[in-house]
Amino acid sequence: MGTTTSGTVLAARDISKRFGGVQALDSVTLEIQAGDVRCLAGENGCGKSTLIKILSGVEVPDAGEIEIGGTVRARMSPADALRAGIQVIYQDFSLFPNLTVAENIALTPLIAHRRKLIDPRDVRARAAAVVAELGVRLDVDATVEELTVADRQLTAICRALAEQARVLFMDEPTTALTQREVRALFRVVQTLRERGVATVFVSHKLDEVLEISQHVTVMRNGAVVASGRVEEFDRMSLARAMTGRDVRDQRDVPSLDGTARPVLSVEGLGLDGAFEDVTFDLRPGEILGITGLLGSGRSEIAEALFGVTPAQRGRVEVGGEQVDIRGIDDAVAAGIGYVPSDRLTEGLFLDQSIADNVVAGSLDLHRARSGLLDRARLARTIDTFFAALRIKAPSVAAPIRSLSGGNQQRVVLAKWLARGPRVLVLNSPTVGVDVGSKEEILDILRREAGRGTGVIVVSDDIPELVSVCHRVLVVRRGRIHQVVGGERVTEDSILGGLSA
Numbered sequence: 001m002g003t004t005t006s007g008t009v010l011a012a013r014d015i016s017k018r019f020g021g022v023q024a025l026d027s028v029t030l031e032i033q034a035g036d037v038r039c040l041a042g043e044n045g046c047g048k049s050t051l052i053k054i055l056s057g058v059e060v061p062d063a064g065e066i067e068i069g070g071t072v073r074a075r076m077s078p079a080d081a082l083r084a085g086i087q088v089i090y091q092d093f094s095l096f097p098n099l100t101v102a103e104n105i106a107l108t109p110l111i112a113h114r115r116k117l118i119d120p121r122d123v124r125a126r127a128a129a130v131v132a133e134l135g136v137r138l139d140v141d142a143t144v145e146e147l148t149v150a151d152r153q154l155t156a157i158c159r160a161l162a163e164q165a166r167v168l169f170m171d172e173p174t175t176a177l178t179q180r181e182v183r184a185l186f187r188v189v190q191t192l193r194e195r196g197v198a199t200v201f202v203s204h205k206l207d208e209v210l211e212i213s214q215h216v217t218v219m220r221n222g223a224v225v226a227s228g229r230v231e232e233f234d235r236m237s238l239a240r241a242m243t244g245r246d247v248r249d250q251r252d253v254p255s256l257d258g259t260a261r262p263v264l265s266v267e268g269l270g271l272d273g274a275f276e277d278v279t280f281d282l283r284p285g286e287i288l289g290i291t292g293l294l295g296s297g298r299s300e301i302a303e304a305l306f307g308v309t310p311a312q313r314g315r316v317e318v319g320g321e322q323v324d325i326r327g328i329d330d331a332v333a334a335g336i337g338y339v340p341s342d343r344l345t346e347g348l349f350l351d352q353s354i355a356d357n358v359v360a361g362s363l364d365l366h367r368a369r370s371g372l373l374d375r376a377r378l379a380r381t382i383d384t385f386f387a388a389l390r391i392k393a394p395s396v397a398a399p400i401r402s403l404s405g406g407n408q409q410r411v412v413l414a415k416w417l418a419r420g421p422r423v424l425v426l427n428s429p430t431v432g433v434d435v436g437s438k439e440e441i442l443d444i445l446r447r448e449a450g451r452g453t454g455v456i457v458v459s460d461d462i463p464e465l466v467s468v469c470h471r472v473l474v475v476r477r478g479r480i481h482q483v484v485g486g487e488r489v490t491e492d493s494i495l496g497g498l499s500a
Contacts, residue, residue: 015064042219043434044404057081085166097145102127269314274300275478289465292475306338337416385414406437
């Protein structure tokens with residue numbers, strides 16, 4: 001029996017894990033102190049998830065040891081991990097949507113202690129005490145399905161505290177949060193730190209990593225390649241450690257003919273309760289950003305252009321011709337493509353192959369004169385985009401579920417690029433995508449713009465917009481509040497428009 005060093009709550013030493021012919025983890029060592037706020041960074045597929053599964057008892061390591069509370073273990077079960085205070089909050093939060101906040105917070109620890117009879121008043125009192133301890137506003141009587149994403153996350157954190165969490169892993173905790181909600185989450189993390197609870201963030205958002213973390217551990221190809229205090233890193237060095245190469249962190253927009261006739265003209269677009277008087281032009285080869293706080297109407301504008309929720313007023317022209325977009329079919333016929341924010345439920349057929357997904361939106365363009373599908377043309381299209389977009393998979397027959405987030409997003413892009421759209425609208429195109437894949441996706445957009453496609457990027461990732469957009473529309477309360485263009489496309493200018 002060994003003992004951890006003073007203040008160490010969890011230590012993993014020389015952890016290795018192989019799945020078939022893939023070395024998922026190679027002699028990984030990680031030590032977490034009480035009250036530490038640590039970021040576990042790395043590209044998709046680097047081994048982060050496997051390590052967390054081993055530390056939470058879901059997977060068994062092939063080699064190495066785990067030390068908790070002075071006890072050394074070769075493996076743990078999920079029950080062992082929970083008893084030791086190891087908690088994981090995944091992106092779906094793993095809550096019961098039909099139960100109240102109080103029930104979600106208090107029932108699990110009560111059941112774990114084999115309580116056969118449960119008093120609803122006791123459940124509510126226990127939950128209210130945890131919420132008060134954390135110092136947050138949370139209606140313990142509300143059902144979880146009624147909550148915002150931020151409040152669901154708080155419920156999951158409170159549940160972890162109710163189970164006496166000592167180490168809390170959080171998987172991409174800020175992906176669906178507004179800037180205000182991110183600030184609130186960071187305050188909660190600070191409270192956890194003061195109470196001695198260690199928090200481990202898994203995140204691709206480098207600015208947030210550098211702001212909230214005390215320590216950073218970077219993984220690549222199943223191994224730890226860098227680890228240290230956050231002060232030892234900046235955006236460039238962190239991205240380099242994650243990818244193994246220099247990643248551009250500067251403005252790089254394609255050349256643009258400002259005299260070209262607009263490929264898309266929008267005038268007076270309006271939808272009750274969503275947006276009003278939206279007017280702008282998009283030129284061939286232009287990348288136009290649309291940003292705003294959550295609820296500002298930015299996503300609704302994109303969905304209206306693609307006919308998901310059609311506008312009630314206004315005029316839309318594509319290539320100088322007026323089009324009446326009453327539904328998705330109208331938008332597709334006009335030459336508009338759309339990459340949704342939720343690629344898993346709206347953009348892909350998860351159980352189908354890469355090949356099937358790539359051509360799912362363009363089967364009508366691959367018919368022979370007989371009306372039958374031209375299999376040879378289909379194969380050429382699939383192979384072309386599989387290679388051009390550098391989709392990382394064993395073959396085009398691989399199922400979508402087996403791909404990383406970045407490669408799934410490339411398949412969605414391929415599906416629309418196979419139609420040769422005149423206008424491509426992308427809603428949060430790099431959300432949940434690692435820094436290396438993000439750069440490559442933005443390069444794809446630059447390349448398509450260079451070929452004359454008009455591109456619209458809807459995003460709250462301000463550095464991303466600065467990097468790739470010629471102009472940015474700032475939307476507030478459903479109206480275009482500011483247009484930032486040229487040399488004025490900077491983070492300060494855009495953030496100023498959001499907060500003005």
